[in-house]
Amino acid sequence: AQSVTQPDIHITVSEGASLELRCNYSYGATPYLFWYVQSPGQGLQLLLKYFSGDTLVQGIKGFEAEFKRSQSSFNLRKPSVHWSDAAEYFCAVGPFAGNNRKLIWGLGTSLAVNP
């Protein structure tokens, strides 16, 4: 079955600390992987995406993610968290090709940042 698991429902870090949000997926085809961020009361914004090439991808706001095929993971990282990073983070996987473009979503990780 196709699925995305974000093991951490809620994470709290101190401002300036490093951050890693975990994402594991189960997908039968070549995956297209995404991380989105949702600030309170807002829609979702794409942070970064991966479908081929260098397995370390850079995104907006200083985020990066590493694709590890052997572990079926696509973890999101940031070296130094800012208070404005407090938000909900969603990992998603979808087909690289084909006409059905539906994404499979994780349940999200809520990030709180302590001053």
Add this chain to the structure above:
Amino acid sequence: NAGVMQNPRHLVRRRGQEARLRCSPMKGHSHVYWYRQLPEEGLKFMVYLQKENIIDESGMPKERFSAEFPKEGPSILRIQQVVRGDSAAYFCASSPPSGSTNEQFFGPGTRLTVL
């Protein structure tokens, strides 16, 4: 290029009334997705449409909910005889035609409150 537009941003209905939520995809996008987000919960896929076709409605409740994406005009999510449990944020996303990036672009959402 304007982003995904949703209106209204906030909608208040009494139990038994109808709610109509509109979504205008980004220019050139032919795929539209509707999601529901309950408070403190993740995104729940509802329906995936292309122009004049429903591709996947596996997340739509069997009763009272319907969606369309006509040849001209916005996509509409219609909820008949609303109940309090329908109160949620409803997000629309769009993506380009097949053959290009599978990224979904999100609108700001419609927050439905049922009194």
